[in-house]
Structures are given as C-alpha cells and as structure tokens.
Amino acid sequence: MYEDKLTFLEKTASVDIFKYSKQGIKTILDSPKHYNHELMIRAGKLSKEGFYSLVKYNGGYMLLVPLTKDEGLILSPKIDSLNNSENSFSNIDFINHSTSLAKLTYFLYTMKSAPNWNLVIFNLNEISDPVKQIQPMKNLSDFHRFANKMVDFFARLDEKNFKIYINKMKKCQVFGNALTTDNIIRGEKDILIDIISKLTDRAAKEGLPFERDVYIQSISVQKIELQANILNFNGWLEEIPYAYFNELKKWRENLFIDKADKIEHYLKINSRENIKLKDISSELEISEQSLNAIFKKKYGTTIKQYLTQLKIENAKELLTTTQLKIHDISEYLSFVDESYFISTFNKACGMTPSKYRQKYIEKLLNKKSV
Secondary structure: OHHHHHHHHHHHHOEEEEEEEOOEEEEOOOOOOOOOHHHHHHHHOOOOOOEEEEEEEOOEEEEEEEOOOOOEEEEEEOOOOOOOHHHHHHHHHHHHOHHHHHHHHHHHHHOOOOOOOEEEEEEOOOOOOOEEOOOOOOOHHHHHHHHHHHHHHHHHOOHHHHHHHHHHHHHOOOOOOOOOHHHHHHHHHHHHHHHHHHHHHHHHHOOOOHHHHHHHHHHHHHHHHOOOOOOOHHHHHHHHHHHHHHHHHHHHHHHOOOHHHHHHHHHHHOOOOOOOHHHHHHHHOOOHHHHHHHHHHHHOOOHHHHHHHHHHHHHHHHHHHOOOOHHHHHHHOOOOOHHHHHHHHHHHHOOOHHHHHHHHHHHHHHHHHO
C-alpha cells in the first residue's frame, strides 16, 4: 500500500504530505497534521500539470506534485518554531532536493515512473510569473550590478529594496539547467560563493560578530561545494542572502533591547521547546541566578509562568485551526505528558482543551446558522 511507503517518506524526509483537489485539502495518512488549510488551497491553485512547483510563503516552501489536471500532492516541511538564519539553510536543503523528492513521491503514490518535469518557483506573497529553472546564460554584468545594490540594502536592513534586487538578480537569467558542458556547474557555484564573499565582507563592516559571520560563510560554502550540481539556482540565490539578512537584523535588534527584552524574545521564538534556565543563560550570556530577577522586574512574572502562558496561547491556536489530537499538541509543545498539559490548560482557561475546542466549533456553527 502506498500509505506505508508515504509514511516512511514523511519520516525520512521530515515532511507532511497532503492531497489537493477541487474538493479542497486533505491529509493522505491517518494521523492529522498541523497545517494552514487556506494557504494550501491558494498554493494548490498555482499547480500546473507538466511542472513540479515550489511555492514560497513567508519563510518556507511547499512542494507541489501534480497527479492529474485538477489534483496532486503537497509536501510541507515539518514545522520549525525558529525564525532565523538556520531556516534559510533548511530551505536551501529542501530546494536542492525538491525535484528528486517530487519524483520519488509521485512514484510511491502512483507506482508509476515519475515524469521528467521541470521545476518552477512561485512566491505566494507576490504576483509574478513563475521562475523557471531552465535559463540561458546572459546578462552577467547586470547581475553583478544588482548584486552590489542588494548588498547595499542588506547593510541598511532595507528589506523592501533588498528583496527587489534579489528579484532583479533572478530575472537576469544568468544560469539555467545544471548542464555539464562548459563547466556551468562550477560557474553557478562560483557566482554563489562570490555573493557569499560580498555579504560576509559587508556584514563584518557593519559589526556582525566575527564568529557568526564566519559561521554563515562556512556553512553556506560547504553546502554549495557538497552539491554535485546546483539545482534550482534561483532558490539558492534568495535563501543565502536571507541567511545573512536575518542574522544581521537579529544582532542589531539585540543591541538596542535590554536584558529582560532579550529573555522575552528568546522565550517567544522558542516557546514550543522545553526551555531551561541554563539554556537561556548560555544563549544570552546572562547569569542563570539573575535571570528571573531581571525578567520579573520588567514583566511582573517568572520565566516559567510566562513560558506557560505562551504555550497555552499556542495550544489555543492549534486547537482551533487544526485537527491535531490533544496528545499530539501536548507533545508538540513539549509538555511533560498529556495529563500535565490538560491540567495546566484547565487551570489557565477554566476548561479542558477538548472542551475549549468543542466550544469554538459550536460558536462557528452558530455563526453559520444565523
């Protein structure tokens, strides 16, 4: 049965698999998943038979694998609570393996040889033509001019113009399908490494700590050099600059916030994790003994109490926007066990998670009947 094979694929590739059709979105496997139904419907409408499609939304991607004219599969990477440069590296990995992953998924679902389709990339947040990954070599001088402008806006953290010049770089159509003739593969790698070099130098001038600057540089170059060829060149072209952009932005924000705000920010971006005081102390370089005193002075509550509040708010969202089981929500939010999650939620909200979900559904039904 294809279900067993797709279950294995979900685990090994760390993705969730859904099916889209005119009837909407549904999960392929038995276990319900956390997903944005409306977002996936919008993505599914972009799918075209004859192409595999990567759809970019906010900070991530979905991979669309058409089965017929009106239906197909959506592969979504597992949820990640962090929003920093590490996400860009995860996106790069997903982009680079997207074509082979799409073909494998098609084969496992249909048990037929996967079509040798090209890949296109859409941005769900922008109205634009898809970026095809088969392009002739041209406009190299314009490309480097736009790259220098992109680096200038990176230094200013002007995201609007930063993104504009990344898109201009893409439209130059510098390289295309990873051909082996004329050493185009090496050329693609060298162009990406040149951009990394520009960003590394500028980040250092802007004051980004040496260890973070060099870390992004080494990881980026390593990922490039480990590839036999550069599939989806334009995907790399966006994610690598954003790894630097997010890191510089985070560093500058930290310069202008006090210790209590740093703790609060750390708790928010890691709210689903089982955070210990020693983790915060190590990450923020604040003594473990002084953490609660610093935080309570500004926010009037302990770190543990605040983290619990964040988890409860996350739980409410999951209860009302997904079909996840109570046990799965408890596990996702790193509670000790399901019973502790239920008692904590009941104490905070005056009702159990199941009752909260039930009341929400009843409220929706009453609105529809009016």
